[in-house]
Amino acid sequence: MATEAAAKDAAGVEVETCPHCGKPLALCVCEYAKPIENRIAVLVLQHPQEQDKLLGTARLTVRHLANASFKVGLSWPSLAKAVGRPVDPKRWGILHLGSAEDAAPTAPVTALEGDGSPVANQKRALADLEGIILLDGSWSQAKTLWWRNPWVLKARRIVISPATPSLYGKLRKEPRKAGLSTLEATAFLLAHLEGKPEIEKTMLSTFRRMLQRYRDSLPPPPPAPAHRQRRPRPEPSPQ
Numbered sequence: 001m002a003t004e005a006a007a008k009d010a011a012g013v014e015v016e017t018c019p020h021c022g023k024p025l026a027l028c029v030c031e032y033a034k035p036i037e038n039r040i041a042v043l044v045l046q047h048p049q050e051q052d053k054l055l056g057t058a059r060l061t062v063r064h065l066a067n068a069s070f071k072v073g074l075s076w077p078s079l080a081k082a083v084g085r086p087v088d089p090k091r092w093g094i095l096h097l098g099s100a101e102d103a104a105p106t107a108p109v110t111a112l113e114g115d116g117s118p119v120a121n122q123k124r125a126l127a128d129l130e131g132i133i134l135l136d137g138s139w140s141q142a143k144t145l146w147w148r149n150p151w152v153l154k155a156r157r158i159v160i161s162p163a164t165p166s167l168y169g170k171l172r173k174e175p176r177k178a179g180l181s182t183l184e185a186t187a188f189l190l191a192h193l194e195g196k197p198e199i200e201k202t203m204l205s206t207f208r209r210m211l212q213r214y215r216d217s218l219p220p221p222p223p224a225p226a227h228r229q230r231r232p233r234p235e236p237s238p239q
């Protein structure tokens with residue numbers, strides 16, 4: 001898309017962007033995002049107003065996976081239309097937006113019933129999953145996507161309990177409720193559902209590179225005035 005040809009870097013300067021991840025070339029880590037052969041399909045739906053071209057991870061996530069698709073929009077008539085092939089929504093999971101504490105899950109990944117209670121046979125519910133849906137955008141944008149696509153209610157609701165917080169740290173102003181980026185949440189889900197911790201390890205190492213490039217691109221902080229204030233004032237010389 002023509003609008004993706006340029007973006008503003010951390011310093012607000014218009015710069016050329018990568019056609020794959022949409023990021024300024026200085027932040028692009030696509031060369032490290034070698035597609036992983038994931039068994040469980042991934043669908044990332046992004047709100048059209050999601051503007052975080054610097055720190056967003058939706059495109060990078062999909063680029064890192066052989067079996068993944070990415071759509072920008074507000075609504076799709078069905079999951080099959082969004083994925084682009086016939087699928088059974090009952091065999092797909094959607095990362096639930098509510099906080100993990102609501103269901104008090106003890107496992108890293110928990111499947112929920114429509115009323116929010118944990119499914120009795122977790123093992124079977126999770127083993128049945130053919131694909132997972134992630135909503136990319138701010139908290140309110142993801143909520144809008146949820147309500148504009150009633151077919152998501154046919155999918156299995158999933159909550160995750162990551163053991164560690166997002167690698168974003170303080171870089172992002174508005175963290176998701178679960179705190180993870182789309183890339184981190186996807187990596188976490190696939191690693192647990194497929195029983196392959198290496199998926200998460202590989203994807204997180206690419207994410208770390210992306211964050212490091214972002215930090216490197218930031219203008220150096222101005223000297224802190226606090227240091228000057230802390231210096232003791234010279235004693236007035238006695239007259």
Ligand SMILES: [Zn+2]
Nearest residue numbers: 018021028030
């Ligand atoms: Zn790129």
